[in-house]
Amino acid sequence: MDIVNPALDDYLLAHATPADDVLRDLVEETHGLEPGTTMQVSHDEGELLTMLTRLTRAEFAVEIGVFTGYSSICIARGLAEGGTLLACDVSEEWTSVARRYWERAGLSERVDLRIAPALDTIRGLRPGARIDFAFIDADKTGYPAYYEELVPRMRPGGLIVLDNVLRGGRVVDPAAQDDADRAIRQVNDTITADSRVQSVMLPLRDGVTLARKL
Numbered sequence: 480m481d482i483v484n485p486a487l488d489d490y491l492l493a494h495a496t497p498a499d500d501v502l503r504d505l506v507e508e509t510h511g512l513e514p515g516t517t518m519q520v521s522h523d524e525g526e527l528l529t530m531l532t533r534l535t536r537a538e539f540a541v542e543i544g545v546f547t548g549y550s551s552i553c554i555a556r557g558l559a560e561g562g563t564l565l566a567c568d569v570s571e572e573w574t575s576v577a578r579r580y581w582e583r584a585g586l587s588e589r590v591d592l593r594i595a596p597a598l599d600t601i602r603g604l605r606p607g608a609r610i611d612f613a614f615i616d617a618d619k620t621g622y623p624a625y626y627e628e629l630v631p632r633m634r635p636g637g638l639i640v641l642d643n644v645l646r647g648g649r650v651v652d653p654a655a656q657d658d659a660d661r662a663i664r665q666v667n668d669t670i671t672a673d674s675r676v677q678s679v680m681l682p683l684r685d686g687v688t689l690a691r692k693l
């Protein structure tokens with residue numbers, strides 16, 4: 480199911496601030512890898528991440544799902560001076576590409592990469608750690624648990640961003656019942672009913688939820 484008419488999608492992509500050489504080269508290199516660019520956030524979503532990180536004046540951000548580093552570059556670029564992005568992934572192979580591009584973008588000092596299941600990394604944060612900005616874009620069945628671990632650690636006014644919340648329209652297809660479909664519907668319903676956050680779902684690419692901690 481097209482979330483947005485494809486012609487409008489192209490128009491939207493063409494009307495975000497253009498990508499720089501680092502991001503363009505990263506897309507090109509990722510094209511040549513086995514999964515290709517399908518897992519990567521789109522350019523307009525990346526611009527949104529930079530903007531939201533900046534608007535929340537984030538000093539400590541968490542990313543769940545790094546892949547080859549596109550979204551982490553966008554988040555790290557929006558951090559306040561001296562800020563840190565805790566980047567969580569399980570793949571040495573894909574994040575080795577990300578490391579090269581963080582270096583090239585001058586962001587290596589800002590990114591703290593942890594190769595481990597993201598739930599372990601988040602649960603291992605020091606008690607009292609306050610997260611300003613979080614981006615969830617990893618295994619879809621993990622979303623409900625990632626959300627529950629993040630919410631209590633967010634500072635008031637902090638923002639959680641979740642990608643792929645529409646699953647190509649499968650969320651409204653009763654026949655779509657795999658584990659990931661169920662997990663995404665579950666987290667979407669949880670967030671809507673959660674009095675700890677204010678939330679909105681945007682029809683950007685595969686759907687993006689913004690949940691702001693109250």
Ligand SMILES: C[S@@+](CC[C@H](N)C(=O)[O-])C[C@H]1O[C@@H](n2cnc3c(N)ncnc32)[C@H](O)[C@@H]1O
Nearest residue numbers: 518519520544545546550568569596597617618
């Ligand atoms: C959709 S990709 C992330 C794309 C990335 N945000 C970007 O813009 O390029 C999902 C990533 O989640 C990672 N992942 C899967 N399961 C994970 C887990 N349990 N903990 C941390 N990362 C995980 C995968 O290795 C993969 O790199």
